Amino acid sequence: MGNRVVAIVPAAGKGLRMGGAVPKQFLALGGEPIVVHSLRALQSAACIHEIILAVPQADLDYCLNDLVVRYGFSKTTKVVPGGKERQDSVRHALEHVSDDTEIVVVHDAVRPFLTVNMLDEVVAAAREVGGAIVALPMRDTVKEVGVEHRVIRTVDRQPLWLAQTPQAFRLSWLQEIHRKAHAEKVHATDDAFLFEWAGHPVVVVEGSGENIKVTRPEDMIIGEAILGARKNAQSGGR
Numbered sequence: 001m002g003n004r005v006v007a008i009v010p011a012a013g014k015g016l017r018m019g020g021a022v023p024k025q026f027l028a029l030g031g032e033p034i035v036v037h038s039l040r041a042l043q044s045a046a047c048i049h050e051i052i053l054a055v056p057q058a059d060l061d062y063c064l065n066d067l068v069v070r071y072g073f074s075k076t077t078k079v080v081p082g083g084k085e086r087q088d089s090v091r092h093a094l095e096h097v098s099d100d101t102e103i104v105v106v107h108d109a110v111r112p113f114l115t116v117n118m119l120d121e122v123v124a125a126a127r128e129v130g131g132a133i134v135a136l137p138m139r140d141t142v143k144e145v146g147v148e149h150r151v152i153r154t155v156d157r158q159p160l161w162l163a164q165t166p167q168a169f170r171l172s173w174l175q176e177i178h179r180k181a182h183a184e185k186v187h188a189t190d191d192a193f194l195f196e197w198a199g200h201p202v203v204v205v206e207g208s209g210e211n212i213k214v215t216r217p218e219d220m221i222i223g224e225a226i227l228g229a230r231k232n233a234q235s236g237g238r
Helices: 034-044 057-069 086-094 116-129 171-183 191-197 217-234
Strands: 004-010 050-055 076-081 101-106 131-137 142-145 151-155 161-170 203-206
Touching: 004 034, 004 086, 034 050, 034 057, 034 116, 050 057, 050 086, 057 076, 076 086, 086 171, 086 191, 101 116, 101 171, 116 131, 116 161, 116 203, 131 191, 161 171, 161 191, 171 191
Parallel strands: 004 050, 004 101, 050 076, 131 203
Antiparallel strands: 101 161, 131 161, 142 151
């Protein structure tokens, strides 16, 4: 096995919390679909050798022709049908990862502001330990709330982190864990949970507040502001 790294981008969600008929990953941010920004970052990272995009069955042709081909994402070699849930999409995409792959990176299609540095760090950490995620330490005061919205207690935030993506894992472990979770009907909101469930180590790489997940209409406003600030910085403020 070499040092090959393959990125999986699950992009088959319906984005119901966003409202409207267009899935959130295809909504325009800065004039381009959100998923395009995510794919562009993965394309530009030297540590990523291949990208597999998992999308709704009905959108296969659109994603291949209007996204991958149009934007020249040469590393996106496979566009495959996703599943009903995010976990299903990752499991389906894993079936298309070649055996000579060492590390698999899973990244949410609707986190358009990942950076090459994040990818480099999370891949390096996964190589060393087996599993790694980008995350942010909790900064707000955390309250446990019960019935009638009554505060039960204040929770110590010191050990609490907010998980983001990209997340990176040893291929053989991730494949085995997904097969086992599917057989035992274990459901998770991210792949790190499955790693923890199986008893494998996962370490944290500190992420960025800009690495938002676009899930609600107000996130689009924040995303446009981040995009504008980045473009302004690149142009030297002119």
